[in-house]
Amino acid sequence: MSATVHVGLAATVTGGVGASPLRPDGRLKVTGEFAFSSDLWADDMLWGATLRSPHPRARITELDLGPALRIPGVYAVLTHEDVPGRRLYGLEHVDQPVLAADEVRYQGEPIVVVAADHPETARRAVKAIGIAYDVLDPVTDPEAALHADRAPRVHADRPNLLRHVPIRRGDPHAAAAVVVTGEYEVGMQDQAFLGPESGLAVPADDGGVDLYIATQWLHVDQQQVAACLDLPADKVRLTLAGVGGAFGAREDLSMQVHACLLALRTGRPVKMVYGREESFFGHVHRHPARLRYEHGADADGRLVYVKARILLDGGAYASSSGAVVANAATLGIGPYDVPNVVMDAYGLYTNNPPCGAMRGFGAVQACFAYESQMDKLAAALGLDPVEVRVRNALHTGDRMPTGQLVEGPAPVAELLRLVQSKPPAGAADFPPGGTANTTRGEGVVRGVGYGIGIKNVCFSEGFDDYATARVRLELIGGRPAVLVHTAAAEVGQGLVTVQAQIVRTELGVDQVTIAPADTAVGSAGSSSASRQTYMTGGAVRAACQAIRTRLLDRLDGLAGELRLVDGQVRDADGGTVADVAELLGDEAIEETVQWRHRPTHPLDPETGQGDAHVQYAFAAHRATVDVDTELGLVKVVEIVTAQDVGKAVNPAAVTGQIHGGTAQGLGLALMEEIQLVDGKVRNPSFTDYLLPTIMDMPPMTVDVLELADPHSPYGLRGVGEPPTISSTPAVVAAIRAATGAALTRVPVRPEHIVGV
Amino acid sequence: MRVTCTVNGTTRTADDVWPGESLLYVLRERLGLPGSKNACEQGECGSCTVYLDGTAVCACLVAAGQAAGRDVRTVEGLAPEGELDPVQRAFLQTGAVQCGFCTPGLIVSVHDLLARVPKPTDPQIREALAGNLCRCTGYEKIMDAVRLAASSAGTETR
Ligand code: FES
Ligand code: FES
Numbered sequence: 080m081s082a083t084v085h086v087g088l089a090a091t092v093t094g095g096v097g098a099s100p101l102r103p104d105g106r107l108k109v110t111g112e113f114a115f116s117s118d119l120w121a122d123d124m125l126w127g128a129t130l131r132s133p134h135p136r137a138r139i140t141e142l143d144l145g146p147a148l149r150i151p152g153v154y155a156v157l158t159h160e161d162v163p164g165r166r167l168y169g170l171e172h173v174d175q176p177v178l179a180a181d182e183v184r185y186q187g188e189p190i191v192v193v194a195a196d197h198p199e200t201a202r203r204a205v206k207a208i209g210i211a212y213d214v215l216d217p218v219t220d221p222e223a224a225l226h227a228d229r230a231p232r233v234h235a236d237r238p239n240l241l242r243h244v245p246i247r248r249g250d251p252h253a254a255a256a257v258v259v260t261g262e263y264e265v266g267m268q269d270q271a272f273l274g275p276e277s278g279l280a281v282p283a284d285d286g287g288v289d290l291y292i293a294t295q296w297l298h299v300d301q302q303q304v305a306a307c308l309d310l311p312a313d314k315v316r317l318t319l320a321g322v323g324g325a326f327g328a329r330e331d332l333s334m335q336v337h338a339c340l341l342a343l344r345t346g347r348p349v350k351m352v353y354g355r356e357e358s359f360f361g362h363v364h365r366h367p368a369r370l371r372y373e374h375g376a377d378a379d380g381r382l383v384y385v386k387a388r389i390l391l392d393g394g395a396y397a398s399s400s401g402a403v404v405a406n407a408a409t410l411g412i413g414p415y416d417v418p419n420v421v422m423d424a425y426g427l428y429t430n431n432p433p434c435g436a437m438r439g440f441g442a443v444q445a446c447f448a449y450e451s452q453m454d455k456l457a458a459a460l461g462l463d464p465v466e467v468r469v470r471n472a473l474h475t476g477d478r479m480p481t482g483q484l485v486e487g488p489a490p491v492a493e494l495l496r497l498v499q500s501k502p503p504a505g506a507a508d509f510p511p512g513g514t515a516n517t518t519r520g521e522g523v524v525r526g527v528g529y530g531i532g533i534k535n536v537c538f539s540e541g542f543d544d545y546a547t548a549r550v551r552l553e554l555i556g557g558r559p560a561v562l563v564h565t566a567a568a569e570v571g572q573g574l575v576t577v578q579a580q581i582v583r584t585e586l587g588v589d590q591v592t593i594a595p596a597d598t599a600v601g602s603a604g605s606s607s608a609s610r611q612t613y614m615t616g617g618a619v620r621a622a623c624q625a626i627r628t629r630l631l632d633r634l635d636g637l638a639g640e641l642r643l644v645d646g647q648v649r650d651a652d653g654g655t656v657a658d659v660a661e662l663l664g665d666e667a668i669e670e671t672v673q674w675r676h677r678p679t680h681p682l683d684p685e686t687g688q689g690d691a692h693v694q695y696a697f698a699a700h701r702a703t704v705d706v707d708t709e710l711g712l713v714k715v716v717e718i719v720t721a722q723d724v725g726k727a728v729n730p731a732a733v734t735g736q737i738h739g740g741t742a743q744g745l746g747l748a749l750m751e752e753i754q755l756v757d758g759k760v761r762n763p764s765f766t767d768y769l770l771p772t773i774m775d776m777p778p779m780t781v782d783v784l785e786l787a788d789p790h791s792p793y794g795l796r797g798v799g800e801p802p803t804i805s806s807t808p809a810v811v812a813a814i815r816a817a818t819g820a821a822l823t824r825v826p827v828r829p830e831h832i833v834g835v
Numbered sequence: 836m837r838v839t840c841t842v843n844g845t846t847r848t849a850d851d852v853w854p855g856e857s858l859l860y861v862l863r864e865r866l867g868l869p870g871s872k873n874a875c876e877q878g879e880c881g882s883c884t885v886y887l888d889g890t891a892v893c894a895c896l897v898a899a900g901q902a903a904g905r906d907v908r909t910v911e912g913l914a915p916e917g918e919l920d921p922v923q924r925a926f927l928q929t930g931a932v933q934c935g936f937c938t939p940g941l942i943v944s945v946h947d948l949l950a951r952v953p954k955p956t957d958p959q960i961r962e963a964l965a966g967n968l969c970r971c972t973g974y975e976k977i978m979d980a981v982r983l984a985a986s987s988a989g990t991e992t993r
Contacts (some may be wrong), residue, residue: 101927108935109942111870111910117937118869199853247911271969273874273882273936323874324970355875508958571971572935617977731930738973740934765879765968773974774965 082215095584097795099731102576103593104569115321116293117277121348124279125154127334127341128201128351130191130208131360132183135217135395135430135758136233136469139181139190143209147193152200152206156193158467161340164309168332170299170435174234175396177307177336183212184233185432186759187360194341217430219265221392222369233395233428238367241393241426242401244408246687248480249419255383257373259455263372263448264399264824266752267392268365268743270437271770274323276333276361280342287314288339293322295329295567300604308343312598315339319596325570326743328362329437330607333399359465359763362372364753366391366426368407368444372452380460380467385412385421389445391434393426398435400426405540406441408687413449414491414533414697417472420480422687430758436607439534439803440741446532446823447747448809454528454815464529464812465499466733468492471659473533482688485695488786490723495531496700497721497782503527504703504717511705511712513774521646522709525716528812531699532804535612535692536797537676544610544693545675547601548578548618552586552626553667559646559659560590567596567603567615572799573610573732578619580729581792587624587643588660601673609696609797612728617792618674625670633662674753677790683767694788698722700741700809703777706817711829713749713814715775718806721782725796734781737802746771752826838940840902842866843912858902859883859894870910870939874968877960881967882974884940884947885909891947891964910939913946922946925984926977933971945981954985 094100107113144156159166168181169172179190191208195201205818216231223229224239233239278292287310294300297317307314322329323574334351341349353361373386384552389407393400408424424441457467472491504527511523538544549564561582569575596603603615631641631648640651648657682689701719707713718741727733741749744749750769754761762768787794807825815822820832838846838861849865858991859876862868862885872882876895883894886908894909914920919927922945941964948955948963954965960981969977 099930102930102932105927105932105933106919108938109919109926110914111868113935115872117873118863118871119865120864197853198857271970272934273872273880273968274934275874322934323872324934325972352873355877355879404882508961513964514958573933648989711978735930735933735972735976738975739971740973742973751889764877765875766877770968770970771973772968773961773977774967776974778978779973779975 094580096580096728098580100576100580102573103579104575113321115274115323116291117275117352119279119291119320119350121279121281121336124348124350125194125200125345126201127338127349128190128193128205130205131649132179132186132188132190132209134214135184136215137212138215139179139183139210140213141209141211141638146209147204150200150204152196153204155341156191156195156204157340157344158191161168161344162307165306167301168307169397170331170399171401172397179696182393184430186830187432189337192337192341201462204501219429219431219758221390221429223428224429225425228320232415233430237598239428241397242404242430244405244424244478244682245685246408246420246422248482251421252688253375253384253419255316256378257376258293258373259452259459259461260373261452261455262823263451265368265444265447266826267367267755268437268747268751269359269753269768270326270328270362271768272326272328272652275353275355275358276357278338279348279350281348282342282346285314287316287341290335290339292317292319292335293320293329295325295568295607296605297596297598299570299605300335302333303332304335304339306537308339317598319568320569324569325442325606326438327772330436330605331363332400333361355765356763359760363433365437366434366444367651370444370783372448374452374456376456380456380470382415382417382471385417386421389424391424391444391571392429392431393428394429394431394433394605396433400435403441405682406535407445409479409691410535411442411445411449412480413446414473414531416473416477418450418481422480431755438503438740439800440608442532442534442804443807446804447808454812464544465495468495468531471613480757481639481682481691483690483692486787487790489530489695489697490784490786491697494697494721494723495529498529498699498701498719500782501701501719507705507714507716509714509774511714513606514759523705523707524609525705526813526817527701527703528816529808530805530809530812531697532801533734534609534696534800534804535694536696537608537613537693539691539693540681541679541681544604545673546603546614546618547667547671547673548615548622549600549671550582550619550622550626551669552588552668554660554663555590557660558590559588559663561586561588562592562594563619564600564602564616565596565615566593566598566600568606569596570606572736573729574615577612577616577728581616581619582623585620585634586627587645611797612795613791613797614674614676616728618672618790621674622670622672625672626668629668641707694791694796696796696801698805700805702809702813704810704813704817705713706814706832708818708832711832715745715777715810717777719780720764721784721800721801723784724798725784725788725791726785727783728793728795733783735799736798737781738779740770740799740802741806744803745776745810748807748810748825748827750826765799783828836900838899838903840904841906842868843908852899856899857895858897858899861899862894867964868909868911872936872939876935881944882937882942886943890946910943918942920946921987922949922984923986927947929976929979929983931972931976931980937969941969945984949985956976
């Protein structure tokens with residue numbers, strides 16, 4: 080099969096760990112040459128399109144493919160019956176149909192896929208398919224779904240309760256002098272990456288398929304696609320195409336199996352690209368949540384107990400809901416030291432859109448509630464909101480509600496004091512509502528609010544979490560050069576830069592090439608859970624160390640502390656002992672390493688006790704807002720944030736993550752919500768699903784602490800998620816401070832502020 | 836139908852264009868210029884921004900037929916082969932690029948802004964880029980990139 084497919088990159092990076100070299104893919108990205116998954120092209124390729132259910136719950140009573148098949152230019156029209164292998168897939172539970180058989184469980188569920196020679200022909204063919212439904216009442220209320228007598232089962236073969244994580248610590252009946260309670264709600268947020276779901280499947284001569292795809296985890300896709308196609312894994316080869324953002328939305332499959340099915344059936348390359356509306360139906364979202372909290376404290380504001388109940392709407396299929404529930408539970412009281420905890424977190428099946436991974440992963444929803452509670456507690460005690468947090472702040476050596484010891488730095492109080500100590504914000508660039516607003520400032524009030532959050536880094540609960548790296552040191556043109564090959568997904572975060580930085584630091588070699596990520600090398604695990612610099616970074620470092628050992632072994636008899644710097648072997652005093660090029664000669668050294676973080680353990684199913692997490696990360700925010708109290712409009716004037724990153728492997732990329740994560744948290748606070756009515760999405764477009772623009776974002780001040788974690792490579796701490804977690808409650812707290820409105824739900828709407 | 840227009844200084848012709856196709860589709864799928872991106876195809880994100888007769892527009896909103904006989908300039912045509920425009924260089928240097936999907940559209944929008952307002956104030960930058968969504972950066976480093984391009988661009992030709 081001849082196909083012209085352009086992916087990957089090869090470029091050199093200068094600068095080691097702690098520097099901020101330019102991204103090796105940056106030049107291609109600014110010139111427009113970087114090949115995103117939607118840019119792929121092959122000779123003779125067809126376009127795929129998908130028929131999706133318009134109903135959240137229905138039985139399919141009739142299906143007539145004839146009219147679609149008769150359209151000239153249509154090459155294949157496939158249903159669940161054409162899936163040769165397993166007809167279901169899923170990350171934690173294999174419960175989601177590749178194509179719906181006789182029942183659909185959410186609006187947008189795929190039923191039929193089509194391949195045609197023009198995307199418009201494919202779309203017309205989808206419209207021409209004859210289909211009839213017996214529409215059923217959807218289960219849309221997660222509270223009702225929890226009770227067998229209040230809602231039917233979404234899946235006939237299992238209850239609607241997907242997972243319950245209880246946590247019990249200390250005395251469940253502890254009493255306190257000051258008690259505050261609250262009920263909170265978090266809307267359904269979308270990851271809204273800009274690069275739509277897309278990829279190109281190319282049938283191969285060996286009966287297999289090559290898939291070029293934007294994903295977060297090549298190997299988990301490969302496993303699932305191979306099972307559905309009934310092919311051995313080595314016949315389903317995946318290569319990472321350019322990824323236009325991820326944020327959790329590419330952890331589950333979207334069009335992967337569909338495109339491969341169509342390619343194998345037609346014998347031609349098939350490209351699928353979702354439009355924006357389809358993208359809203361094509362991936363999981365952030366779980367909407369209802370949260371009930373009771374905080375008890377003594378007269379000094381020291382927390383005596385927290386009781387909480389968290390309900391997460393998982394939607395129609397499980398995705399990663401189980402892990403999200405565990406995160407919400409285990410991180411659910413925040414970075415505070417509390418002796419008595421009664422926590423119950425539940426994940427439910429409903430007929431709402433499936434929910435799964437999104438940046439922050441269960442920690443986001445809980446943080447909005449527990450931080451709102453801390454402000455309430457401060458108000459009840461007449462204390463400053465930062466003071467009440469500092470009095471309860473988690474420290475090294477404290478225990479989480481799961482009993483897990485907090486090892487390594489836990490600078491909770493320090494981060495709070497840091498953001499509090501910054502000078503107050505100046506005047507805003509724009510009034511609330513932007514330049515079009517007619518306000519002259521009469522109804523505009525200012526408020527300041529704080530938030531701090533906690534996030535686990537890497538996969539938890541005993542998951543065998545590893546990353547693989549293959550590193551090769553050889554002479555190219557007489558100079559030492561390194562090739563790094565991993566399957567780790569660069570999704571924008573800058574992993575390609577970081578891998579080369581690590582090589583440079585470990586091997587002292589300038590010339591580093593990052594091979595395209597593919598499944599020809601072992602799994603790197605997912606680009607999620609803020610884990611890739613830790614994990615793939617750790618694997619690359621370990622591979623480099625193995626290479627260094629082998630190289631130095633060639634220096635017979637020379638022992639002691641030797642380092643590789645600038646192509647030379649140097650001793651402890653900096654004296655040159657040998658030249659790497661000479662030592663290496665014609666013989667390349669290659670090492671492939673599978674690297675693991677220290678093991679974690681499952682939670683006790685009744686008490687929630689257990690060392691479930693690898694590492695904790697913390698960030699704090701201070702938000703300053705101007706609110707037009709008449710119109711209910713908010714302008715965030717400034718955000719100050721501080722985060723402990725252990726070691727900033729690439730300081731520029733770290734601040735970039737903190738900026739971007741903070742923006743997504745601001746979006747959840749003020750505007751981002753998938754609006755559902757009876758299980759149907761009302762706003763699947765960028766016209767109606769609002770994202771923060773450059774007008775909405777304020778200037779940000781970022782402080783980065785580097786307090787090394789003794790267990791992690793270079794002492795680093797995962798960076799990507801913490802900034803998303805605490806910016807939401809900080810913004811809402813600032814609006815409350817300005818207006819006095821209760822604001823128990825995000826996103827905050829103008830009517831919540833003006834109280835109509 | 837057949838559509839002929841000037842793209843990045845060269846006369847280009849696309850055959851068999853369907854009536855519903857946008858300029859964006861023709862550039863990406865028929866003329867081999869996928870640099871302009873397709874994040875919404877509804878005029879909401881700015882990732883498809885190109886110059887049409889010198890005016891920055893969303894290519895997804897321009898019907899292919901409307902571009903006939905006109906002058907189109909895309910991100911691929913901002914600098915000669917192998918070189919970078921000062922705006923491109925500034926995005927690279929300030930770390931304003933993460934996933935990069937918004938980048939081509941933003942670069943054309945910034946290029947257009949600086950051609951009209953060589954030394955924009957921060958509020959002017961924000962207003963000019965209000966139609967360009969970026970999901971990765973929170974816009975801070977994009978602001979840095981525009982400020983850098985404005986400071987270094989003045990004397991260089993664009
Ligand atoms: S693709 Fe044209 S504005 Fe979004
Ligand atoms: S860099 Fe990813 S959308 Fe802007």
